[in-house]
Amino acid sequence: MRVDPSHFRRAMAEFATGITVVTTRDSRGIPLGLTANAFCSVSLDPPLVLVCVGERSETHAGFRDSGRFAVSVLAEDQEDLARQFALPGPGKFEGRRLVGGGGDLPLLKGALAHVLCRVWAAYPGGDHTIYLGEVEHLEVFGGRPLLFHQSLYHGLGGRGRDS
Ligand SMILES: Cc1cc2nc3c(=O)[nH]c(=O)nc-3n(C[C@H](O)[C@H](O)[C@H](O)COP(=O)(O)O)c2cc1C
Numbered sequence: 001m002r003v004d005p006s007h008f009r010r011a012m013a014e015f016a017t018g019i020t021v022v023t024t025r026d027s028r029g030i031p032l033g034l035t036a037n038a039f040c041s042v043s044l045d046p047p048l049v050l051v052c053v054g055e056r057s058e059t060h061a062g063f064r065d066s067g068r069f070a071v072s073v074l075a076e077d078q079e080d081l082a083r084q085f086a087l088p089g090p091g092k093f094e095g096r097r098l099v100g101g102g103g104d105l106p107l108l109k110g111a112l113a114h115v116l117c118r119v120w121a122a123y124p125g126g127d128h129t130i131y132l133g134e135v136e137h138l139e140v141f142g143g144r145p146l147l148f149h150q151s152l153y154h155g156l157g158g159r160g161r162d163s
Helices: 003-011 060-066 076-085
Strands: 020-025 031-036 040-042 048-053 068-073 098-100 106-108 113-125 128-140 147-149 152-154
Touching: 003 098, 020 040, 020 076, 020 106, 031 048, 031 076, 031 152, 048 068, 060 068, 060 128, 106 147, 106 152, 113 147
Parallel strands: none
Antiparallel strands: 020 031, 020 068, 040 048, 048 128, 068 113, 098 106, 113 128, 147 152
């Protein structure tokens, strides 16, 4: 059965996620980054996360070139960053408050957490590549997250409940 792409998108939009900005550098050291919600933890031992990166994304080259990437988990007040890093092409880092990460990967100031990774494995995933990253360094700041649901940005909007 052929799945209608817009129906597929609508179904996936029901799955609420956090929002990250995933950054890396190309072979010349130029910073690259994109907004990504296809991010999750995979394994505790070894510590692995995954991120799915579109093959047509400019950021994709940096994963190959540097073999490393960093994830900034966005806070509720960082919607402007989510929008800026969802635009294609360079120049997204201009005027942004960055903090240097391990190996000089760019990280966004004000994020809830920073996760620095070495590419551990890469798998084909249709028009995306699934990158597994081995976590080399972590920083946790905490706070209220930026969320994405039904193609809209949200805050938590209330006190959380235990799972
Ligand atoms: C809420 C949201 C989530 C996104 N999640 C992903 C993702 O997980 N993986 C991905 O490759 N692109 C994702 N995108 C799209 C990229 O951010 C977008 O294609 C960006 O322009 C790529 O930039 P680049 O070509 O400079 O790398 C998402 C966009 C939005 C708005």
